[in-house]
Amino acid sequence: MANITFTSPIMHRDKTIYAVAGDTKTILALAEEHQIPIPFECRDGNCGSCLIEVSYIDDKPKMSIALTEKEKARLKELQVVTAEEIADAEVRDMPPRYRLACQYIARDEEVRIRFTGTPGGS
Ligand code: FES
Incomplete structure (x- = not known):
């Protein structure tokens, strides 16, 4: 089960949601x-509005x-x-710090998602 905590200066408090397995x-x-x-426009990885910063809370493999x-x-x-972070993701299974919320599918892991509330901000 994914445990996802959202945090942003535009939210009154952090919110944790639990996504079911599968x-x-x-x-x-x-x-x-x-x-x-989270701001968005295209929902398709084209505009960059949904930029988020991801931190991994647990020590499980990413x-x-x-x-x-x-x-x-x-x-x-x-x-x-x-380019080094891209290579890390592709070769060494080390995720980059920034992602697009419309492209990132939560798996069975505990993550903290930070966003500014400004499109393309992180
Ligand atoms: Fe446009 Fe995610 S909404 S890149």
Whole structure:
């Protein structure tokens, strides 16, 4: 079961949600379902509005590492990921710090998602 805590200066308090095993919703879809105001526009990895910062709380092996080509391109364009971080994700299973909420599918892990509330902010 995924345990996802959302935190943002535009929220009164942090909110933790529990995604059921086998759920394949994106972080953005889960946020919308729980009225968590992550900004978005395209929902398709093109605009970069839904930029989030991800921290892993537990020490389990990281799971949600695979980046789509769109996500890689957008994160590079936003200058929040380096070529080295992309390589770390692809070769060493080390997830980058910034992701797009519309591309990131929560797996069975405990994560903290931070967003500013400003489109493309993190
Ligand atoms: Fe446009 Fe996620 S909503 S990249």
